[in-house]
Each structure stands twice: as structure tokens, then as C-alpha cells.
Amino acid sequence: MYAEYFPVFADLVHRLGLVALVSMAYGSIIRAFNLPWTRGLMVGFLFGGAAIISMLDPVIVDEGIIVDARSILLALSAPFGGVAAVLVSTALTILSRVLIGGVGVHAGVVGIVIIGLISLIFTLVYRPQTYSWKHFLILGLTVPLYTLSVFILPFEQALPIFQRIALPMLTLSVAGIFLISMFLHRERLRVDRVKTLEVDAHTDPLTNLANRRLFDRVARRTFRKAASTGGDVFSLVMIDIDSFKSINDHWGHSNGDLVLVEISTIIRSLVRKSDLVARYGGEEIAILMPSATAVEAMAMAEAIRRRVNETFFDLGRTQAHVTVSAGVATFTAQHQSMTELIEEADVALYRAKRLGRNRIELAAMAA
Known part of the structure; x- marks a missing residue:
């Protein structure tokens, strides 16, 4: 059947x-x-x-x-x-x-x-x-x-x-x-x-920013592309929270983490979609800005500095005033490696620290 x-x-x-x-x-x-x-x-x-x-x-x-x-x-x-x-x-x-x-x-x-x-x-x-x-x-x-x-x-x-x-x-x-x-x-x-x-x-668990591993990989790729074409421009902004150790010592590490998270949120809200923001180490945050000139990168860093400076951070029963300093470096044909560009941005950042903090400095080669 x-x-x-x-x-x-x-x-x-x-x-x-x-x-x-x-x-x-x-x-x-x-x-x-x-x-x-x-x-x-x-x-x-x-x-x-x-x-x-x-x-x-x-x-x-x-x-x-x-x-x-x-x-x-x-x-x-x-x-x-x-x-x-x-x-x-x-x-x-x-x-x-x-x-x-x-x-x-x-x-x-x-x-x-x-x-x-x-x-x-x-x-x-x-x-x-x-x-x-x-x-x-x-x-x-x-x-x-x-x-x-x-x-x-x-x-x-x-x-x-x-x-x-x-x-x-x-x-x-x-x-x-x-x-x-x-x-x-x-x-x-x-x-x-x-x-x-x-x-x-590829993500920093505290801030939800990219971690250094991802940043280094993307940065090297961006540098190789710019170096090979000779016409592409990109900038790097290195940001550091001023006197972060005293924040941890005075208000505790948990509140220090809260400050770092809130500043990361501020930065993420101001950058372009094409920018890569990463926690580079400790309280240092790096921003890779494709197709950004030194002027554009300085303007971005200044906008971040001003927003942080105007923000009061709630730390339990008190509010804290926190500032950031930043160094900006822009790729030129004279740069031999991404490491060199990062070092220039770091030098500019430490110069901002020495000159009183809560300020932005441009790397000498990009000036």
C-alpha cells in the first residue's frame, strides 16, 4: 500500500x-x-x-x-x-x-x-x-x-x-x-x-573603549597606508587625567575608576565615528583620527579638555573637579614608524603637564 x-x-x-x-x-x-x-x-x-x-x-x-x-x-x-x-x-x-x-x-x-x-x-x-x-x-x-x-x-x-x-x-x-x-x-x-x-x-573591560592591543594594530595599519600613499593624513591625540594618583588616594580607587569611565564617555560622545578611542594604559587615553589635520585634532582635543573642565564628577557625597591634558601629533612624510608618532604625542603631552596641566600641546614636527 x-x-x-x-x-x-x-x-x-x-x-x-x-x-x-x-x-x-x-x-x-x-x-x-x-x-x-x-x-x-x-x-x-x-x-x-x-x-x-x-x-x-x-x-x-x-x-x-x-x-x-x-x-x-x-x-x-x-x-x-x-x-x-x-x-x-x-x-x-x-x-x-x-x-x-x-x-x-x-x-x-x-x-x-x-x-x-x-x-x-x-x-x-x-x-x-x-x-x-x-x-x-x-x-x-x-x-x-x-x-x-x-x-x-x-x-x-x-x-x-x-x-x-x-x-x-x-x-x-x-x-x-x-x-x-x-x-x-x-x-x-x-x-x-x-x-x-x-x-x-579588543575591549577594555572598565571603560568599554578599545584596548591597547586593538589600537596598536589599527594604528600600524593606518600608518602603513599613509606612508605608502604619501597623501593620506591622520592625527594622534594622547590624553591623560591630571593628578590621577591624588584622585585615587583622596577618594579611593573605586571613585578613580568612576572618573575614568565618565571621562571615557565624554570623549566617546565628542569624537567622530571614524575615530578610534582606546584606553592606552592606566589613565591615558589615545585617539586615532583618520584624515584629520593638526588643526582638526587640536580642536577635538580642546573640546574634550573644555568639556571635562566644565564637568563636576559625583563621588559619593561630594563633587570633584577634574582636568585633563593632551598631546597632539600628526603624520608627515618624515615619520618613519607609528612608534615615532606616538612618542611625539607623548612628549607633547608631558610638556602640557609641565606647563601647568589642563592644556593641549602640539608636537614640534606637526607645528
Whole structure:
């Protein structure tokens, strides 16, 4: 009685290999694209393209009637790519199904739309942070509803087709969506963990600024680019909190940390998006300013100095007045290394300290 199901079932299992390859490519996409909308578009093209490939080598149930692994791909597009992904993958799949043609084209298009809607509704109901195996089991049991679209055909033609494909599609939908979704979900969690570790490795835990390791790497790369082109300019600002040791001694290290955090927040609010701000060491903060002249860097440093000078820091039951000093250096063709530029900024910073603190000094070569 069930012998007629086995060819359809076996062919669909064979096509799950394509879905497995898609799940591997998915990991590369989410690692490469950080913006949600660009990631969604790329996931949509990936899943839609795989659905098209699946339809080019389908299981032929009847003349003009095909089934394939598209249901699994489309169903997973929204949960793992968002609205953009399901819209792109659904549109691509519909276009391809129309081009393939056959007497079942209308039923096929309706079925694709049903799967896309199921995928979208699933994502709206269950947010990505809450996904578990139970959710994907529900999705796997729901997606085979698209097979009802076959009844767009005359009933006497649709019924035997439905009887032939319903059980294999239900089985493959549940198994395929459950297994592949678990793989995709683990891959996304793994990528998120790797990104978290990368952020932690490059972030100062107290101030949430970049740490010295990241700063040195970006600074060296910026220097090499400027030195090779000869036309690029960039500036470096080294900022130090004046009399920071006395702050720690008088108000305690916890309040000293609070001052450092608040000053870091002030600096972050004033710099440009392209600037890299890093805790360079202790109470010293470095700002790498791409495409910034000495005049622009001095203006930025002065804005920071003035804002800090105007701020009163709440330290328990009292308020403290804190100042900063800064040294500014700008790249020129005479510089031989990033280390030399940093040393110039440091010399300018210490000169600001010697001249009374709460001031900005420009390195001699940049003057």
C-alpha cells in the first residue's frame, strides 16, 4: 500500500544534501555581514538560490507536478534571515516556478506563498532569542499545509497527488526542518560566541573603549597606508587625567575608576565615528583620527579638555573637579614608524603637564 511513497521519499532525502550545504554557507554569511538588512538580503539570495537549484532537479509526481526541498529552505529563511530574507527567497522561488511552468504552476506558486507566510508568521510569533527544538518541531509540522495548494487542480486530479505526496512531505518537513534548523541555530550561536570573544579581546573591560592591543594594530595599519600613499593624513591625540594618583588616594580607587569611565564617555560622545578611542594604559587615553589635520585634532582635543573642565564628577557625597591634558601629533612624510608618532604625542603631552596641566600641546614636527 505504501510502496508508491518510497520513490518520492527517497528522492527528497537525496535532495536534503543541498539543504545541508546551504546551512554550511549560512555560517559564512553571518560572519561576513553585520548589518541586519544586508545579512537578510544575502541569506534570502542563498536560500532562494538553493530553492531554485532544488526545483531544477525535482521529484516529478505527475505531468507538470513537481516536489522538492524548497519547502525546507523557504520555511527557514525568515527564522534565520528575517523579513528581508523571506521576501527575497520567496520572490526568487516564485519567479523560478513560473518559468518552469507545467499544469501545476498555479498550485506551486500558491504553495510557495503559503510557506513564505508560515515562515514569516513563525518569526513574528517566536523571536530568535527564544528558538528551541520545540519551536522548530512546530514549524516542521505546520509547513506541510502548503501541500493543500494542490487542490487548486481539479479534485479528481489533485486527490491522488495529495495522497501520494502528503506523507513523504510531512515526514521530510518535520525531519528536515528540525535537523537543519538545529544546525543553523548552533552555527549562529557559535558565530555570536566568537564575535563576543573577539569584542572582549579588543575591549577594555572598565571603560568599554578599545584596548591597547586593538589600537596598536589599527594604528600600524593606518600608518602603513599613509606612508605608502604619501597623501593620506591622520592625527594622534594622547590624553591623560591630571593628578590621577591624588584622585585615587583622596577618594579611593573605586571613585578613580568612576572618573575614568565618565571621562571615557565624554570623549566617546565628542569624537567622530571614524575615530578610534582606546584606553592606552592606566589613565591615558589615545585617539586615532583618520584624515584629520593638526588643526582638526587640536580642536577635538580642546573640546574634550573644555568639556571635562566644565564637568563636576559625583563621588559619593561630594563633587570633584577634574582636568585633563593632551598631546597632539600628526603624520608627515618624515615619520618613519607609528612608534615615532606616538612618542611625539607623548612628549607633547608631558610638556602640557609641565606647563601647568589642563592644556593641549602640539608636537614640534606637526607645528
